[in-house]
Amino acid sequence: MENLIQPRILKGFRDFLPASEIQRASLIEKITEVYRSYGFVPIDTPVLEYTEILLRKSNGETEKQVFRFEDNGGRDVAMRFDLTVPFARFVAEHRAELYFPFKRYHIAKVWRGEKPQAGRYREFVQCDIDTVGSDSAASDFEILSVMKAAFEKIGVPEIVIKINHRGIFNRFLAKIGAVDRSEDILRTVDKLSKVGKDQVKKEIEEITLSKEKTELILNYVSFSSDFQNTLAFIEDLAGGPAEDTKRLRDIYLMMKAEGIEGTFALDTSITRGLDYYTGIVYETFLTDLPQIGSVCSGGRYDNLASLYMKERVPGVGASIGLDRLIAGLEQLGLTDTRKSYVDAEIYCLNAALAIEYQKTATFFRSKGINVEVFPDEKKMGQQYALTQAKDIPWGILINDKDAKSGTMTLKDLSTREQFENLTAEEAAEKILSAKHR
Amino acid sequence: MENLIQPRILKGFRDFLPASEIQRASLIEKITEVYRSYGFVPIDTPVLEYTEILLRKSNGETEKQVFRFEDNGGRDVAMRFDLTVPFARFVAEHRAELYFPFKRYHIAKVWRGEKPQAGRYREFVQCDIDTVGSDSAASDFEILSVMKAAFEKIGVPEIVIKINHRGIFNRFLAKIGAVDRSEDILRTVDKLSKVGKDQVKKEIEEITLSKEKTELILNYVSFSSDFQNTLAFIEDLAGGPAEDTKRLRDIYLMMKAEGIEGTFALDTSITRGLDYYTGIVYETFLTDLPQIGSVCSGGRYDNLASLYMKERVPGVGASIGLDRLIAGLEQLGLTDTRKSYVDAEIYCLNAALAIEYQKTATFFRSKGINVEVFPDEKKMGQQYALTQAKDIPWGILINDKDAKSGTMTLKDLSTREQFENLTAEEAAEKILSAKHR
Numbered sequence: 052m053e054n055l056i057q058p059r060i061l062k063g064f065r066d067f068l069p070a071s072e073i074q075r076a077s078l079i080e081k082i083t084e085v086y087r088s089y090g091f092v093p094i095d096t097p098v099l100e101y102t103e104i105l106l107r108k109s110n111g112e113t114e115k116q117v118f119r120f121e122d123n124g125g126r127d128v129a130m131r132f133d134l135t136v137p138f139a140r141f142v143a144e145h146r147a148e149l150y151f152p153f154k155r156y157h158i159a160k161v162w163r164g165e166k167p168q169a170g171r172y173r174e175f176v177q178c179d180i181d182t183v184g185s186d187s188a189a190s191d192f193e194i195l196s197v198m199k200a201a202f203e204k205i206g207v208p209e210i211v212i213k214i215n216h217r218g219i220f221n222r223f224l225a226k227i228g229a230v231d232r233s234e235d236i237l238r239t240v241d242k243l244s245k246v247g248k249d250q251v252k253k254e255i256e257e258i259t260l261s262k263e264k265t266e267l268i269l270n271y272v273s274f275s276s277d278f279q280n281t282l283a284f285i286e287d288l289a290g291g292p293a294e295d296t297k298r299l300r301d302i303y304l305m306m307k308a309e310g311i312e313g314t315f316a317l318d319t320s321i322t323r324g325l326d327y328y329t330g331i332v333y334e335t336f337l338t339d340l341p342q343i344g345s346v347c348s349g350g351r352y353d354n355l356a357s358l359y360m361k362e363r364v365p366g367v368g369a370s371i372g373l374d375r376l377i378a379g380l381e382q383l384g385l386t387d388t389r390k391s392y393v394d395a396e397i398y399c400l401n402a403a404l405a406i407e408y409q410k411t412a413t414f415f416r417s418k419g420i421n422v423e424v425f426p427d428e429k430k431m432g433q434q435y436a437l438t439q440a441k442d443i444p445w446g447i448l449i450n451d452k453d454a455k456s457g458t459m460t461l462k463d464l465s466t467r468e469q470f471e472n473l474t475a476e477e478a479a480e481k482i483l484s485a486k487h488r
Numbered sequence: 489m490e491n492l493i494q495p496r497i498l499k500g501f502r503d504f505l506p507a508s509e510i511q512r513a514s515l516i517e518k519i520t521e522v523y524r525s526y527g528f529v530p531i532d533t534p535v536l537e538y539t540e541i542l543l544r545k546s547n548g549e550t551e552k553q554v555f556r557f558e559d560n561g562g563r564d565v566a567m568r569f570d571l572t573v574p575f576a577r578f579v580a581e582h583r584a585e586l587y588f589p590f591k592r593y594h595i596a597k598v599w600r601g602e603k604p605q606a607g608r609y610r611e612f613v614q615c616d617i618d619t620v621g622s623d624s625a626a627s628d629f630e631i632l633s634v635m636k637a638a639f640e641k642i643g644v645p646e647i648v649i650k651i652n653h654r655g656i657f658n659r660f661l662a663k664i665g666a667v668d669r670s671e672d673i674l675r676t677v678d679k680l681s682k683v684g685k686d687q688v689k690k691e692i693e694e695i696t697l698s699k700e701k702t703e704l705i706l707n708y709v710s711f712s713s714d715f716q717n718t719l720a721f722i723e724d725l726a727g728g729p730a731e732d733t734k735r736l737r738d739i740y741l742m743m744k745a746e747g748i749e750g751t752f753a754l755d756t757s758i759t760r761g762l763d764y765y766t767g768i769v770y771e772t773f774l775t776d777l778p779q780i781g782s783v784c785s786g787g788r789y790d791n792l793a794s795l796y797m798k799e800r801v802p803g804v805g806a807s808i809g810l811d812r813l814i815a816g817l818e819q820l821g822l823t824d825t826r827k828s829y830v831d832a833e834i835y836c837l838n839a840a841l842a843i844e845y846q847k848t849a850t851f852f853r854s855k856g857i858n859v860e861v862f863p864d865e866k867k868m869g870q871q872y873a874l875t876q877a878k879d880i881p882w883g884i885l886i887n888d889k890d891a892k893s894g895t896m897t898l899k900d901l902s903t904r905e906q907f908e909n910l911t912a913e914e915a916a917e918k919i920l921s922a923k924h925r
Contacts, residue, residue, distance in 0.1 A: 056544055058581035058796040061565060064534035066578055068585060069592065072530040087829035088853050090860025092878075093509040097501035097611055098535070098567075098597065099555070107493055118536070120557030123601050128498060130535075141503055144495035148505060150877045152863055155506070160535065164560050174534055182863070189842045189863040196846070200853070301842075308843040309850055359495040392524040405626045405738075406745040409633070413746055416525050416637070423527025426589055426619070426626035440587045441529075 063165070063173030070390050075176070077387040078205060078373060078380075079158055082178050085201045086156040089193060091180050094155045096137040102129040104140050107358050116163040130162040134179045134370070142183060143359030151184030158373075172374055181368030183355055188301035191331055191351060194367050195302070198335060198347055199314050201371065206385060209338035210346075213318035214302075216285075216331050217350070218295035220271070220322070223288050227267050232258050237322040240272050244320070248273070272320040278303055281317040299331065329353040330367070337379050346376040388442075393423045394482055395445035395461075396438045402428040407454045411447065411475060418479045420486070422447075438464055445482055500602070500610030507827050512613070512814065514824040515642060516595055519615050519808060522638040523593040526630060528617050531592045533574040539566040541577050544795055553600040567599040571616045571807070579620060580796030588621030588801075595810075609811055618805030620792055625738035628768055628788060631804050632739070635772060635784055636751050638808065643822060646775035647783075650755035651739075653722075653768050654787070655732035657708070657759070660725050664704050669695050674759040677709050681757070685710070709757040715740055718754040735767065766790040767804070774816050783813040825879075830860045831919055832882035832898075833875045839865040844891045848884070848912060855916045857923070859884075875901060882919055 060066060067075060102119050106129065119129040131137050134157045142149065158178045165171050180197060182190045195212060202210050217237070224230040239254045248269070255265045267288075274284050282303070286296040299317070306312040323332040330351030337346060349369030356364050380386045395415065397408045408424045415422040423443070425434050438446060446462040453459050453472075461470040461478045470481065497503060504512060539556055543566065556566040568574050571594045579586065595615045602608050617634060619627045632649060639647050654674070661667040676691045685706070692702045704725075711721050719740070723733040736754070743749040760769040767788030774783060786806030793801050817823045832852065834845045845861045852859040860880070862871050875883060883899040890896050890909075898907045898915045907918065 055797060056540060056795050058541070058577045058793075059538070060534055060577075060581075061536055061538065061559075061563065062561075064536065066534070066582065067530075067532035068582060069529035069531055072532050075532070076530055088858045089849075090828065090830045090833075090858065092506035092828050093504075093513055094506055095504035095509050095512070097497055097503070099498055099501065099599070099611070101496070101498065103493060104495070115560070118557075118559060120555075122498075122555060123552070124499075126498065140495045140497075144497075145503065145505060150874050152874075154860070162536070174536070185863040187839075187842075187863040189836075189839075189846065189861060192842075192846060193861065193863070196850070305843050305846055308847055356495075358493050360492060391527065391529050393527045396527075399626075402624075402626075405624075405629075406742050409626065409629060409742050410745055412526075413633070421525045421527065423591070424626060424630065426622040426624040426630070437587050437589075 061173070063167035063171075065172060065174070070388075073389050073391070074387045075373065075377065077389070078377065079176075079178070081204045082201050082371060083156070083158065085197060085204050086178075086180055089154075089197045089200075091154045091156040091197075094138075094141065094157055095159070096131070096134075096141055096157070098130055098160070099128050100131060100137060100140070102127040105129050105131060105136050113163075116165055118162050118164060132163050133161050134159060134177050135181075135368070138179070138181060139356040140359055142364055143356040146360065146362070146364075152182055152190065153184050154180070154182045156180045176373040178371040178373055179368060180370075181355075181366050183364045183366035186351075186365040188298055188305070190367050191298070192302050192305040194349065194369050195306070195315065195333065196309070196311070198333075198369050198371075199311055202335070202347075205376075205380075207337060207380070207383075210314060210335055211338055212315050212333050212335045212347075213321045214299075214315055214331055214333045215318055215321040216295055216299050217322070217328050218330055219285050219289045219293075219299070220319075222290060222293065222295065223271055223285065224268075226288075226290050227264050229259050229261075229264050229268070234326060236268065238324055240268070240320055241322045241324045243272065274319050278312065278315065278317045281319065285319060295330070302331070323348060323350055327352045327355075333369070337383065339383055340379050343375060343379050343382075345372075346379060347371040391423075391441040391443060392421050393441060393443045394421045394486060395423075395447050396434075396441075396443050397422060397424045397447045397449065398431065398434050399425040399428045400431075400448060400450050404449060404451070404454050407449055411449065411459070414475050415479055415482075418483065420479060420482050435464075444485070447478065498610070500604035500608075502609060502611070507825075510826050510828070511824045512810065514826070515810060515814065515817075516613075516615070518641045519638050520593070520595065522634060522641050523615075523617055525637075526591075526634045528591045528593040528634075531575075531578065531594055532596070533568070533571075533578055533594070535567055535597070536565050537568060537574060537577070539564040542566050542568060542573050550600075553602055555599050555601060569600050570598050571596060571614050572618075572805070575616070575618060576793040577796055579801055580793040583797065583799070583801075589619055589627065590621050591617070591619045593617045613810040615808040615810055616805060617807075618792075618803050620801050620803035623788075623802040625735055625742070627804050628735065629739050629742040631786065631806050632743070632752065632770065633746070633748070635770075635806050635808075636748055639772070639784075642813075642817075644774060644817070644820075647751060647772055648775055649752050649770050649772045649784075650758045651736075651752055651768055651770045652755055652758040653732055653736050654759070654765050655767055656722050656726045656736070657756075659727060659730065659732065660708055660722065661705075663725075663727050664701050666696050666698075666701050666705070671763060673705065675761055677705070677757055678759045678761045680709065711756050715749065715752065715754045718756065722756055732767070739768070760785060760787055764789045764792075770806070774820065776820055777816050780812060780816045780819075782809075783816060784808040828860075828878040828880060829858050830878060830880045831858045831923060832860075832884055833871075833878075833880045834859060834861045834884045834886065835868065835871050836862040836865045837868075837885060837887050841886060841888070841891050844886055848886065848896070851912050852916055852919075855920065857916060857919050881922070884915065 117129045122128050235258045328350035332350035334345035335347035351367040354363045355366050412422045412424050448460040458472045554566045559565050672695045765787035769787035771782035772784035788804040791800045849859045849861050885897040895909045
């Protein structure tokens with residue numbers, strides 16, 4: 052006998068057992084349904100791409116984390132670390148075949164060799180939507196609306212989507228003479244909730260070399276009031292009304308008209324770390340679990356595919372981080388606890404009746420009932436244990452006498468109530484009426 | 489301005505544009521629904537695994553094709569090339585957490601650095617099911633039944649599932665004194681339909697070094713008649729009835745009882761290339777397109793996870809090769825031609841009415857209607873072109889007068905018939921009744 056290999060997986064990677072995978076599939080199905088209901092269409096791109104395509108614009112941090120190697124043909128390739136860069140490449144490559152505004156969703160795995168830690172994995176799923184080819188308040192609002200609808204569909208009762216506008220902040224930075232360092236300032240402000248005000252103050256002083264500018268910036272990003280007051284405040288600091296503040300106001304009016312403005316907060320400290328955002332930016336927090344961080348983020352960008360083509364393609368998008376969301380839902384006790392999709396189990400009382408069991412199963416399936424047949428004549432205790440482990444609601448017992456008379460016993464596995472001598476029709480009706488109750 | 493990077497993807501990889509991805513998603517949804525209706529539950533495993541885990545039992549061919557590299561932590565890792573090896577590792581690793589018989593489905597991408605050619609890709613999707621922990625005719629039959637049901641659900645009218653039994657063939661090889669070379673003989677017979685009888689004859693002579701044995705083997709694998717006659721023929725050649733022929737007969741009786749035996753053929757030349765099969769094996773062909781090869785294959789194995797644990801886990805499984813299937817459906821004109829999931833487009837007649845459009849969209853979505861809002865006040869020709877490209881059935885026009893009176897014009901985009909002055913309720917009813925017709 053050969054030596055056994057210890058079965059194990061790589062650090063930071065995970066197996067999904069049925070209960071976890073059912074839960075993940077259930078979330079993806081709900082999110083997909085909502086994305087589709089707004090007119091987003093699916094695309095897919097390769098997991099492996101030329102490293103040159105994926106990493107051209109990245110900072111050193113991403114480069115260190117990416118799974119990169121030389122393939123058998125000597126090509127420098129890498130596994131995608133997000134769905135945005137491949138989407139930019141996709142839009143540039145297929146622009147002649149697409150219709151604009153182009154609205155796509157893409158729900159898929161991405162890989163980053165991050166240091167594994169609680170809630171951080173090297174393989175995880177992102178659920179992205181983007182609308183490209185329109186620079187309108189309607190598109191901005193639609194992304195926010197679909198985010199809210201997705202969380203509602205998932206069954207998360209309380210979220211807050213914190214919005215801000217990069218353009219207004221940049222206008223303010225220009226006014227106080229700090230716009231040349233805007234990227235560094237944005238990245239520092241982005242850490243505010245994590246590292247605290249004192250640390251941010253210290254770092255901004257180092258960037259601006261001015262206590263006065265630092266105070267002005269901290270004044271801006273610390274302000275907190277309702278949406279309209281905050282908007283008035285930053286509009287004033289940025290030098291008065293302009294396209295950017297009009298845009299935020301238009302979005303707010305749409306929220307109000309739909310009666311969903313309560314879900315949104317204008318938060319002047321939201322900046323998003325990524326360089327390419329130019330308009331609104333947002334992060335989403337579970338009201339009862341803000342400490343796990345944003346579960347859905349995004350924003351508007353001026354030009355998605357600037358690395359690959361000359362035409363400018365403005366757009367707006369968002370991405371749900373499914374794995375962090377699941378971790379949050381688990382902590383809140385809001386996860387789908389199904390353990391199978393089976394409505395009824397046909398037990399094996401007598402292996403000689405196997406044909407009868409299969410025929411009965413086929414009949415039930417034709418009625419839209421999901422049925423599993425226990426394949427072996429094992430002890431009933433073992434068969435019941437399986438249906439219990441899988442949380443299956445109904446059991447079907449067909450003995451020799453039943454087989455002759457074309458009947459069966461239907462058992463409610465939660466109450467243990469039994470219904471004897473039912474025809475297949477009668478049993479199916481009972482299961483269906485309970486299923487649709 | 490930086491130099492532009494030519495947007496391009498790796499050879500053998502593909503982008504999926506919306507029409508293709510909708511089609512793929514539609515097939516996956518149908519296959520998933522059927523798998524679930526038989527009690528299979530989903531799992532997931534990492535795309536990357538230790539090379540040692542994936543390649544221990546492979547032959548040189550696989551090793552050459554796998555995407556393998558050293559990760560940043562110096563680990564020898566590889567991308568999975570099928571879903572069976574990871575499943576074997578999964579069962580061994582989690583056996584204490586699973587209930588047996590364990591029935592899982594796994595629909596996911598796998599990677600092989602094959603020479604790209606028509607219908608062969610380096611990234612493709614497999615749709616696997618396996619039942620492990622039962623060695624019963626019921627489990628064998630169930631896999632065949634679910635395969636047939638899946639193709640029916642997909643809307644493929646005519647398939648033939650060709651079955652054979654490795655055990656019977658091995659018994660025959662033992663009888664003629666050729667069982668010590670059974671693996672080589674099986675692999676050679678597997679090529680029969682591709683390379684022809686003469687070539688196979690030549691190779692088997694080289695393997696067995698016996699013209700007589702070669703004749704006997706060719707006689708076995710060339711026989712063709714109906715299921716029962718063929719079974720009687722090979723039973724006789726193998727030395728008479730035994731467990732293996734009883735198993736095939738039991739499976740046939742189940743098919744007959746369900747009236748699906750017409751879909752199945754007992755084909756003595758089917759062997760499957762892979763080593764681990766020990767019982768029934770099968771391949772599935774589109775009746776009108778046999779030349780593209782098998783679109784769903786599998787079989788029974790004695791021991792799934794022998795590399796990773798001592799306990800024997802018998803099982804039976806099948807895998808639909810989604811990409812080859814799609815290629816076949818395209819040739820047969822059987823593909824889903826939807827281009828979006830949108831039922832109705834709300835056109836933008838006046839950007840000032842954006843709020844009205846969004847509210848109307850939300851109302852329709854609450855009724856279960858998928859609605860897209862055109863975000864910009866573009867020329868109507870351009871807006872119509874988009875809805876035409878996306879095959880959207882209904883258009884909704886709301887002008888200033890409508891906005892005031894709370895009405896709209898509903899337009900059937902295929903007939904161009906218009907219904908004016910409808911309330912949102914009335915329009916929704918019209919769309920829904922057409923949708924469910």
